[in-house]
Amino acid sequence: MQVIGAVLVVLSVSVATISTAFAAGITGQFGGVAHAADDVMVKARQYDNEKNCSTDTSKIPNPVEYLTYFNCGNISVDDNGTVTRHFTLIAEEGKKIAVSDQNNFEAWTFNGTIPGPTMRVTEGDRVQITLINSNESEHPHSLHMHSIHPAGMDGVDHPIMPGQNFTYDFIARPFGVFPYHCHVEPIETHINRGLYGMLIIDPKEPRPHANEMVMLMNGYDLNQTDEGKMFMLPKAGEVKADNPERSNDIYTVNGKAFVYADNPINIKVNQPVRIYLVNMLEFDLVNSFHLHGNVFQYYPSGTNMTAEQTNDIVTLSQGDRGIIEFKPQYTGKYMFHAHQTEFTELGWMGYFNVTK
Numbered sequence: 001m002q003v004i005g006a007v008l009v010v011l012s013v014s015v016a017t018i019s020t021a022f023a024a025g026i027t028g029q030f031g032g033v034a035h036a037a038d039d040v041m042v043k044a045r046q047y048d049n050e051k052n053c054s055t056d057t058s059k060i061p062n063p064v065e066y067l068t069y070f071n072c073g074n075i076s077v078d079d080n081g082t083v084t085r086h087f088t089l090i091a092e093e094g095k096k097i098a099v100s101d102q103n104n105f106e107a108w109t110f111n112g113t114i115p116g117p118t119m120r121v122t123e124g125d126r127v128q129i130t131l132i133n134s135n136e137s138e139h140p141h142s143l144h145m146h147s148i149h150p151a152g153m154d155g156v157d158h159p160i161m162p163g164q165n166f167t168y169d170f171i172a173r174p175f176g177v178f179p180y181h182c183h184v185e186p187i188e189t190h191i192n193r194g195l196y197g198m199l200i201i202d203p204k205e206p207r208p209h210a211n212e213m214v215m216l217m218n219g220y221d222l223n224q225t226d227e228g229k230m231f232m233l234p235k236a237g238e239v240k241a242d243n244p245e246r247s248n249d250i251y252t253v254n255g256k257a258f259v260y261a262d263n264p265i266n267i268k269v270n271q272p273v274r275i276y277l278v279n280m281l282e283f284d285l286v287n288s289f290h291l292h293g294n295v296f297q298y299y300p301s302g303t304n305m306t307a308e309q310t311n312d313i314v315t316l317s318q319g320d321r322g323i324i325e326f327k328p329q330y331t332g333k334y335m336f337h338a339h340q341t342e343f344t345e346l347g348w349m350g351y352f353n354v355t356k
């Protein structure tokens, strides 16, 4: 932990040094450019404010807070007016996470939570995500994001060894909602252990104002005695024995079973709600979201500003995601849950509490 702390300090010092030096340079030599850069910064901060970005990027949100916790990184603006957002993710193993009131899970985490932080950027931003693999880790890790980027930033070919770090650097595009996850084999283990989260790339023109929240659907196989196999085809003439079947014991949104049944989400009649929905469930082929007492507009992957369907259920395969929008019509308590009864009974269920 001390080493991580030291690395973090070094990182923040160097970022501070660079931005100070940069600010001095632009004010001294290019007053007009500095002014333009300031304008870009003001606009970026305004938009971040509308997006409900947290002012505390090192916060470790609990599952109730996770619903509306948006980490928009640390911003700087260069003399071309490009906004750069810098994020730091720390991969740690041996974490104990309460995945239900009764169960602690032997987790691997990005920044101490399952799922990892919701990172939020704007289309066209330069995004730099520094992934630090803790000194105390026993496995390499990586960061694979969905969306457009060069091969070297894809998190597949360069696992980061314990004690090492790497900065993923890319231009955010297209707008939409994307999962991110560790892509080190056996992938099912690195995912089951908890190394995933959500990246929202917002359109340059803001979506209509709404009460925004994230729901990342996941599960946990509590039996970690068999951690899965590497990709391996059978040798010639060999009949490959089936892997022992792994299955989920607990299903949740945002990491903890029944968290929004115990803490219903307060929303208001006629006030639009927007849910960024991602399915990171491993072992089960599909997951779903069903809303009671209403219908919603659904935008697959959030990559289009026009809704594709009006529905009360959306079914998603592994890694699939989208945006749900609805306006509560009546007051009262409304369930939302997976429309697979087993998933619901094992934790994937919550309530909206609609008031005037």
Ligand SMILES: [Cu+2]
Pocket (backbone or CB within 6 Å): 139, 140, 141, 142, 182, 183, 184, 190, 195
């Ligand atoms: Cu990993």
